[in-house]
Amino acid sequence: MKKVECIIKPFKLDDVKQALTDLGVHGMTISEVKGFGRQKGHTELYRGSEYTIDFVPKVKIELVVPDNLVANVANAVITAAQTGKIGDGKIFVSSVEETIRIRTGERGEAAI
Amino acid sequence: MVHRKIRFVAPAVLFGWLAMTGFSGWASAQEAPKPAEAPAAAPAAAPAAEAAKPAEAPKPKIDSGDTAWVLTSSALVMLMTLPGLALFYGGLVRRKNALSTIMHSFIILCVISVQWVLFGYTLAFGPDIKQLIGGLDFLGLKGMNGSPSSYAATIPDFAFMIFQAMFAVITPALITGAFAERIKFSAFLVFTLLWATIVYDPLAHWVWGGGWLQKLGALDFAGGTVVHISSGVSALVAAIVIGKRKGHGKEIMAPHNLPFTVLGAGLLWFGWFGFNAGSALAGNALAASAFVTTNTATAAAALGWLFIEWAETGRPTVLGAASGAVAGLVAITPAAGFVGPISSLILGFAAGIICYIGVTKIKAAFGYDDALDVFGIHGIGGTWGAIATGLFASKAVNDAGADGLFFGGGFGQVTNQIIAVGASWALAIVGTFVILKVIDGAMGLRVTDEDEVAGLDLSQHGETGYNL
Numbered sequence: 001m002k003k004v005e006c007i008i009k010p011f012k013l014d015d016v017k018q019a020l021t022d023l024g025v026h027g028m029t030i031s032e033v034k035g036f037g038r039q040k041g042h043t044e045l046y047r048g049s050e051y052t053i054d055f056v057p058k059v060k061i062e063l064v065v066p067d068n069l070v071a072n073v074a075n076a077v078i079t080a081a082q083t084g085k086i087g088d089g090k091i092f093v094s095s096v097e098e099t100i101r102i103r104t105g106e107r108g109e110a111a112i
Numbered sequence: 113m114v115h116r117k118i119r120f121v122a123p124a125v126l127f128g129w130l131a132m133t134g135f136s137g138w139a140s141a142q143e144a145p146k147p148a149e150a151p152a153a154a155p156a157a158a159p160a161a162e163a164a165k166p167a168e169a170p171k172p173k174i175d176s177g178d179t180a181w182v183l184t185s186s187a188l189v190m191l192m193t194l195p196g197l198a199l200f201y202g203g204l205v206r207r208k209n210a211l212s213t214i215m216h217s218f219i220i221l222c223v224i225s226v227q228w229v230l231f232g233y234t235l236a237f238g239p240d241i242k243q244l245i246g247g248l249d250f251l252g253l254k255g256m257n258g259s260p261s262s263y264a265a266t267i268p269d270f271a272f273m274i275f276q277a278m279f280a281v282i283t284p285a286l287i288t289g290a291f292a293e294r295i296k297f298s299a300f301l302v303f304t305l306l307w308a309t310i311v312y313d314p315l316a317h318w319v320w321g322g323g324w325l326q327k328l329g330a331l332d333f334a335g336g337t338v339v340h341i342s343s344g345v346s347a348l349v350a351a352i353v354i355g356k357r358k359g360h361g362k363e364i365m366a367p368h369n370l371p372f373t374v375l376g377a378g379l380l381w382f383g384w385f386g387f388n389a390g391s392a393l394a395g396n397a398l399a400a401s402a403f404v405t406t407n408t409a410t411a412a413a414a415l416g417w418l419f420i421e422w423a424e425t426g427r428p429t430v431l432g433a434a435s436g437a438v439a440g441l442v443a444i445t446p447a448a449g450f451v452g453p454i455s456s457l458i459l460g461f462a463a464g465i466i467c468y469i470g471v472t473k474i475k476a477a478f479g480y481d482d483a484l485d486v487f488g489i490h491g492i493g494g495t496w497g498a499i500a501t502g503l504f505a506s507k508a509v510n511d512a513g514a515d516g517l518f519f520g521g522g523f524g525q526v527t528n529q530i531i532a533v534g535a536s537w538a539l540a541i542v543g544t545f546v547i548l549k550v551i552d553g554a555m556g557l558r559v560t561d562e563d564e565v566a567g568l569d570l571s572q573h574g575e576t577g578y579n580l
Contacts, residue, residue: 044366045425047435047485048472051364 001096001109002070004077006061007035007089012081013059019080020063023072026112028063039087058089064096066109172265178394182264182271185390189278192383193285194221200376200438201289204484207368208567209293210577216288216300221281223304228277229253235313236321237263237276243324246317263320264393275390276316283312283339289484290347291354291557294564297572299557303547307346311543315342315536330532331505331513331525333402334391336446336498337536344442344491345540347482353548354557356481358564365483370431377434381410384441388448398510402448406441409460413440416464432468439467439489443497447504450513455504459497467493495533502529 008016013030020028034055041054065073074091082088101111198217205213224232230252238246250256253273261272284304291300318325319338332338357365367373388406392399417436422428443463444456451459471488482488502525505516515521551557558564563571570576 045427045429046366046431047488048476049365051366053364 001064001099001112002067003062003064003094003096004070004073005092005094006077006081007033007058007091008061008077008081009083009087009089010057010059012083013061015080016061016077019076020061020073023069023076025063025065025069025073028061030062031060033058033060037087037090056087064099064112066112172260174260174268175266175394178264178266178396179268179271181395181399182267182275182390182393185386186271186275186278188383188386188390189275189282190221190383192380192387193217193278193282196376196379196383197282197285198376199372200380200434201292201373201484203369203372203374203376204289204367205293206365206567207578208569208576210368210569211575212297212568212572213288213292215297215573216292217285219301220285220288220304223301224281224284224308225277227305227308228273228280232280232308232313233273233276235309236280236316237273238321240317240322243322243327244317245314245323246321266394272393275393276320279335279339279387280308280312280316283335283343284308286339286343286486286490287347287350289486290351290482292483293357293568294558295354295568296556296559297568299551299555302551302555303557306547306551307544310547311342311346311539312338315539318535319532325532325535328528328531329514329525330528331450331501332446332498332532333449333501334388334445336442336494336501337532340442340445340490340494341498341533341536342540344487344489344494345537346544347486348480348491349541349544350548351480351482351487353545353552357483358561360481367431374430374434377437381437381441384410384445388445392449398449401509404453405448405451405456406444408453409444409447409456409463410437410440412457412460413437413443413464413467416440416461417468418464420465420468435471435485435489436464436468439463439493442467442490442493443500445494446498447501450501450505450510450516452504452506452509455506455518459500459504462500463493463496466496495537498529498533498536499526502526 006016010032017028034057036054036056039056041052041056044051044053061077063073070093074093077091098107099109099111100107104111194217195214198214201217202210202214231248233253234248234250235246238249241247253270256269256273258268258270261267261269263272284307287307288300295303314323316338317323319330319332320326325332325337330337359365384406385403389399389403392402414433414436417432417439418428421432440460440463443459444451447456447459467489470492471485474492475482475485475488501516503517504519505513505521505525506519507513507515508519514525516525517523548557559568559571567576
């Protein structure tokens, strides 16, 4: 089992969600996050006072999938979330030791 | 901070063109629709209806229309402070100070309403003592009984008193933007009471209560000197005396809720019709004229601010439009009942540009932390409006006024206006400085650093504005 974390542009969330469910992904968790990478932040101007906002809003999607789905998931996210401009985001993949469905106590891939 | 040079050219050219065509072309047009009714402000003006009846005595009679309009206007001016100004300022601070900033306006409404009834009104509008202060005859409103006011013959004395009360309320409330986010609540309460008594009440007497500035002939229709210069200049003094907010210039101090601010600006604009048109103290042609100039100047000022900001920074901001509107309201206040519509347009458009410079350039150049730009908008806008009244005033608009520089009156009126501006600045600077120093010595003005970082909502009031 792998955990896939994707940081994407907020307006791409619907496209990514659709692409993932088309792949057969059953669930995911999303959160509104802020951060910066190469895109850096932006500036805001209030009555002449300029503030640099370092952290730009992004959406983080977390999902756990069987090992054999990881490549497809990554490709689907890239296709759906790519604009080609700086700030498109990142995908992180890591190993998951165990998954447990609380309702039934099932374990492993069956619990995903 | 932005260091790009101001590109004045376009607005300056437009302003110049308006000024030239405005005076040659429209000056005569303004004379045509002379109000049929005798312009008010002259308390003796008897209602036309009475003339038909052979009068036994020219005893002043209360007019129900005038009274209704002044009472309505009083309520409109109350709305300017709460929730208008409360939201305008409340939205501009950081979220940890939202409640405390709103509370400033709220509590001033309470404190000054009481002060005014007990002794504020009589200090400002009691029988004149040496053209400096009102006598104590109306202490606790003693002797007032609803009979025609000596300041406006067709409305009851209580109507005039409560209308003026709302002016006395909003003036110290305007100052709160200067020391927002760092003043101790207790010190703020003492300051409000002392400032209203020592600065506002005498100044209101000088200009409206039979004092020396009124005798001099300085024109101030609805409070450019009394309300805006006094609060704006006091705000500058307060910002300097109390010092900068912790982290000023280093931390992000962006407004936490601009929709609040825009809502507040809208309510200020709405309430200002009571402030300016209500200052005719009657429901008459002059009130209608002041209503029109108020709306026109405000709209033009919002556009003026927006255009110069757009030219300079590349972005027309919502906060800029709202700030420009308030600058226009401020600037037209002393002139509202003395100038024509096209004059008000020019006056307002210029106010938007002048206040933009005040807020973005002058503040940056001197480095004081006038947190919510009270001086930039009310001090500078009020000063421009008071002087501009001496430029644009026309007797064709209001017989009780004067002809300004641009309407054949020479420099006389401008000089009077500048004297009034100077006197207001002086009283505000000296009075505010002394009051603040005394309070600072006696009880301290500022909260502790720890309380400031936690925010005044939590440290002063034990609450938070947002539990979302």
